[in-house]
Amino acid sequence: MVERILEVERLSVDIQVPAGTLRAVQGINFHVDRGETLCIVGESGCGKSITALSLMNLLPSSATRTADKLELDGREIQNFDERQMADLRGDRLAMIFQEPMTSLNPAYTIGNQLEEAMLRHRNVSRSEARDRAVFLLEKVGITGARGRLKQYPHQLSGGLRQRVMIAMSLMCGPDLIIADEPTTALDVTIQAQILHLLADLQREFNMSLILITHDLGIVARVADRVAVMYAGEFVETGTADQVFNRPSHPYTQGLLNCIPIPGKTKRGAHLGAIPGIVPSLIGEMHGCHFASRCQFVQDDCLKGKIAFREATKGGHQYRCILSSAESARNLKKANAA
């Protein structure tokens, strides 16, 4: 029996900016089961990070969140006040950020900052919290953990700091970890280590993970399910296999065309690129958000709201007017080229 950890229906986030209302997230649906990894993929500015922050209720004050449903462990948390949310954060729900260099407080030792996460939520002594911190630092692959507790963030490299951040998120054994581009700021070699680490820990502690990234290589390696986000909405969702083997939305196809696949992409061959830029999210939008950059655009694309279609059986959906057969043909053509 699968245990549903997070269930989100029609989540929207509006941000007030001087030019008007920026509709950062426009009614997205998703869910995460226990032990599962959901990857939210999309380019910069598509609303991924805002989605993450809205789950934590850490949005800037200029932003408002609405949803039909926002259930964590079967509890509706939409109307939780700041105090109740603070009780959840760091306990049931933890977050890892993109910038390990600036995400730790420079004035306190990492031991202090790790222990604090547990002392806040659990009725434990400082030495118990310290033991937990040492245990987790070792888990995230930091040697000489006990000695490290006395170190300050500036004495650690970016990769080490991100490991500390991961350990910190695990202090209370959360049900769900939201990792917002956790490897973007790191060297490529370190990126792989951190990803493997996250995947291993997730399996070991049977946690759920929402991994937010723009890097499809990462998605292919760790995702159970994928949601492709474009201009504030999901354009394609499905299992990692479905989305990678049979990308159905022109945007997903374009994205996959942009990355080299070892053994498949010929040396010296041109990689794809999606022309144009992401549309402004300020004000009302009509039709398909991707229409301005899509090579298959038709008149119908600009009318009304485009509904999801089923691409293949088993929850693989995409938001496009092209039929499943047409999109498959486009994919074949692109692969041949």
Place this chain on the structure above:
Amino acid sequence: MLQYMLKRLGVAVLVALTVSLITFSMIYLSGDPAIALAGESATEEDISNIRKFYGYDRPIIIQYLDWLWRALQGDFGQSHYLKSSVAGVIFERLPTTMLLGACAISFALILSIPLGVLAAIRPNSLIDRFALTIAVIGQAMPSFWFALTLMLWFGITWRLLPITGSSSWANFVMPAIALGYYVTPGVMRLTRAGMLEVLASDYIRTARAKGLRPMPVLFKHALRNAILPVVSLAAVQFGFMLGGSIVIETIFAINGLGFLAWESIQRADLPVMQAIVLVLSVFYIALTFLSDMLNAFLDPRIRVR
């Protein structure tokens, strides 16, 4: 940490020596001290006698070293005007000035840091506007005028506080407010700016993501980082208050170092002036050193520099 401390200490000593040299030489820029001392009707012979008596005929560098050597031993010579040693006069007045300065800086910090924090938590709110108003008034109002206004209201109209003297604690209330208010705007604006910047930083988001309540986020995580520049400013302002209390001490007739400086300038009492400037400079340097140490304690990154 120890290495950093020794380095700062070395710098402090060098600065103190430089200041002492400048202080000493400045006296000679205002003219021949022997002529000034001899008075208007003195003969050429009187002047040369005075010059010999006080050792003004020796090369300046020798005079400086001699003066410095004695100053290090606490001997600043004799006052030309008062019939006592300079050190005696200064150490009699110093506690009063220190007390006034301490009261003033405490008043300033107690008023400005909470206001700055509140203003930063709710930017553009009513409390922020109120703090801004206080800052603008404080910056625009000359301290002597503010002091006189206080005297007029609290001393004369309502008769709540004594106007002059330094005999009881009540005598220090108005001078401390008048002196302290002047530094409030700077400290408050710096606290506000620092807090605003820190509250927008990634590690504050991390602290909130851990589920910390607003108070620990604010006071443990934010204030400690935001307060660093405030510590430096407060130290400088405290030093400034010790020396800059001349106006306030004169207005309230408080027998402190500032008042003594003013009296000595009027009497052309060179040894006393020299000694006051030197003592205040050394305090200033010591305060800067202490603020460096406090900052290093608050921010571990400073310790390795």
